[in-house]
Each structure stands twice: as structure tokens, then as C-alpha cells.
Amino acid sequence: MKRRPTIMDVAARAGVSKSTVSLVLQGSKQVRAETRDLVRQAMAELGYVYNRAAATLRGSSVGLVGLVINDLRNPFFTEFATTLQMALAAEGYATVISNSDEDPALQAKLVASMIEHGVNAVVISPAYGDGPATFDQLARAGIPVLQVLRQIDDRLDLFPFSSFDYATGSAEAARHLIAQGARRIAFVGGLEGRAITLERMSGYLAELDRAGLPALQVQGRATRAFGIEMADHLLADHPDCDAAICFNDLVALGLMAGFARAGRQPGRDFRLVGFDDIEECAQVWPQLSSVSCDIADFARETAETLLTWMKEGRVPAPERRAPVHLVARASSLGETE
Structure with a gap:
């Protein structure tokens, strides 16, 4: 038969x-x-x-959304994943959360598995590397897909992109440090050539050029370990450097630790601004100034956008940029007592 x-x-x-x-x-x-x-x-x-x-x-069970994050060890991404999952749960959707660990091959496998298990949509903060291996199979799946925080695929009609206005954030941080009297400001962290690094650095470069000040770029992995290492580098090779904007808060927190080990206190001896404003910024001493990206609100807006797409078929705008603002604290203001 x-x-x-x-x-x-x-x-x-x-x-x-x-x-x-x-x-x-x-x-x-x-x-x-x-x-x-x-x-x-x-x-x-x-x-x-x-x-x-x-x-x-069969369809009486809960809807399913796949979430792929490039680095869940970073508190910034963890907050995004947690808030998004809770917002989707409130509307009856379960979320499958995976960490690609900045590995594009693993990312492609995770996405394939999610598609095979019938996810209704995917939200992805992608790893850099072989984008087609991931996004071509998402295109074939024909389900809603949002790129967030990083744009890897240029087909924004298929994979709309949303992130923050990073250029404005670094420009505000640079203006703040210049107003505090800094004259040799470094930008520390972020891998060379990557779009996210260029975005976060662009406002800084524009403001220094406007002020007639020289730029100092020290690029590398966005980790605490790199920040600690770069404290020694700045002290030894750039003793005139009196301030820094860091690619993210992890680099800034590492830089603070490295300076503390060398007997230099941010705010008093060196002015410092991070990026993202994770919770720890307000808990360390001296408190760390940071460009605030409201990641929880961003996650809730992402959930709302995805739900509208899934339920009503309304495709989001190709690109969206959420606003940012500087939260100035002791590490840049000098009020450490």
C-alpha cells in the first residue's frame, strides 16, 4: 500500500x-x-x-519563538534575552534561547534546529562571519526574522534591523569629556573593521575632529581582560592620555581595575566613560559613567514588533534606531569622595 x-x-x-x-x-x-x-x-x-x-x-499548544544571541555572558545581552522572553511569555509564546558564542557555524546549526522544531519566528543578534549559512535558511523558512543590535544581512526587507543610535552616544560622551577638561581621549575596545565598532567610534571621532584634538584608538576584544591589559598599555605608551571612552562597560570595568592596580583612580587621575550602562556601573566604586542604552525597553519594543508581525502580518520598517543618553557619574565627573 x-x-x-x-x-x-x-x-x-x-x-x-x-x-x-x-x-x-x-x-x-x-x-x-x-x-x-x-x-x-x-x-x-x-x-x-x-x-x-x-x-x-496539534495547534492547541503555545507558540514558539527562537532567540539566538551572540554572547549571553555579556550582561547587556542577558538583560535583552530575559526581558524579551518575559514579554513574549505574557502573550502566550514560549522562547527557545540559544548562545552562538560568536561562532557562525554553531549559529547556523542552532537556527537549523529551531526551524526544524517549528518556531513561528526568530530574533537574532548575530555572530560575525558566514552570514549566508544562517540567513539563507531563514529566508527559505519564510518566517518573521528580526536582526537586533548587529546587522549582518543586508536584506532588510526580509530581516528588518533594530539597534541603538550609537554614534550619537559616543559623540555625547566625547563632548562631556572635553567639557571636563580632557585633551587626550582614547577609544578603547571593539574589533577593528566591524560595523558595530565603527558605529560606536564614529561620534567620538567627529567630536574630536571638531575640537581639534587627536584621536587615539586602541582596538581589541570587548572584555574585562582586554580592559585590564590596556590600562598598562596606556600608562606605558600614552602617558599623556587623560580620558577614555570604552566600546562597552566590560572594557571600562577592566580598565578601572587595571588603573586601580597601578594606583590611578578614575575620576581623580583619569576620566572614564563606558557604553551600555549595565547594572554594575552604578554599583562599582567610583561609579562608572556610561552611555545608557535602555535594553529592557528595547527588548519590550522588539517583542511588540514581532508579535504584530506574527499576528497581523505587518512587516516592520527596515531599520529602527533607539535613542541613547549619557549617564555621568564619578568616573568622569571626578566626584569620588
Whole structure:
């Protein structure tokens, strides 16, 4: 007796995921017209018949969203993941959270697994590297996909991008340090050539150029360890450096530790500004000035955007930038007593 074709057979014939076929069968607006046509053609060729009653029983479970983060060890990304998961849970969606650990090959495998398990949508803060391995399979899946905090794929009609106005943030930090009397300001951290590094550095470079001050770029991994190492480097090779803006708060906290080891106190001997304003900035001594990115509010807005896309078929704008602002504390103001 000939085997009855299944939804997996349809997916294989059409070259899409199981979840995409399910969305077509449900009449979802999330799937592009050309993808729907491929699925329907495959169904006709195979003689597939949709059992709507059985599908209703299967569909009574909660919706599923995939979340892929490049570095969950960073508190900035952890806060984003936690808030997004809670916002989606409030609307009846479960979230599968994965850490790609800045590994594009692992990222591609994680995304493939999520698609195979039928996620309704994906939010991704991508690792740098082989983007097509990840995003081409997301395109074939035909589900809503948001790029957040980093843009790797330029197909913003398929993968809308949202992040923060990093250039404005570093410009505000530079103006603040100049107003505090700093004249040799370094930008510390961020890997060379990456878009996120260029964005976070661009406002700083523009403001120093406007003030007629020389730039000093010390690039590297955005970690505490790098910050500690760079404290020794600045003291030895750039003794005239009197201030720094760091790629993120982890680098700034490492720089603070390195200076403390050398007997130099931020705020009194050196003015310092971080980036992201994670919770620890207000808890260390001296308190760390930082460019604040309201990551919790950003996560809630991301959830709202995704839910609207999934439920109403309303595709978000290709790009969105959330505002930032400087939170000045003792490390740049000098009020350490």
C-alpha cells in the first residue's frame, strides 16, 4: 500500500521548512506569495491532503519563538534575552534561547534546529562571519526574522534591523569629556573593521575632529581582560592620555581595575566613560559613567514588533534606531569622595 504523503514530504519537495508548510496551510500572511505557490505546487504534485481537524488538535499548544544571541555572558545581552522572553511569555509564546558564542557555524546549526522544531519566528543578534549559512535558511523558512543590535544581512526587507543610535552616544560622551577638561581621549575596545565598532567610534571621532584634538584608538576584544591589559598599555605608551571612552562597560570595568592596580583612580587621575550602562556601573566604586542604552525597553519594543508581525502580518520598517543618553557619574565627573 502506497504511503500517504506527509507535511515533511511537502517541505522537502518545496525546499522549505516544515514550519513554513504549516503556515501556508493555516493561511498565514507571514509567508511570501512565491513561497506559498511553491508549497501549493508541491502539495498538488504529491497529492497531499490537509487534515484540518488533526491540525487543530496539534495547534492547541503555545507558540514558539527562537532567540539566538551572540554572547549571553555579556550582561547587556542577558538583560535583552530575559526581558524579551518575559514579554513574549505574557502573550502566550514560549522562547527557545540559544548562545552562538560568536561562532557562525554553531549559529547556523542552532537556527537549523529551531526551524526544524517549528518556531513561528526568530530574533537574532548575530555572530560575525558566514552570514549566508544562517540567513539563507531563514529566508527559505519564510518566517518573521528580526536582526537586533548587529546587522549582518543586508536584506532588510526580509530581516528588518533594530539597534541603538550609537554614534550619537559616543559623540555625547566625547563632548562631556572635553567639557571636563580632557585633551587626550582614547577609544578603547571593539574589533577593528566591524560595523558595530565603527558605529560606536564614529561620534567620538567627529567630536574630536571638531575640537581639534587627536584621536587615539586602541582596538581589541570587548572584555574585562582586554580592559585590564590596556590600562598598562596606556600608562606605558600614552602617558599623556587623560580620558577614555570604552566600546562597552566590560572594557571600562577592566580598565578601572587595571588603573586601580597601578594606583590611578578614575575620576581623580583619569576620566572614564563606558557604553551600555549595565547594572554594575552604578554599583562599582567610583561609579562608572556610561552611555545608557535602555535594553529592557528595547527588548519590550522588539517583542511588540514581532508579535504584530506574527499576528497581523505587518512587516516592520527596515531599520529602527533607539535613542541613547549619557549617564555621568564619578568616573568622569571626578566626584569620588
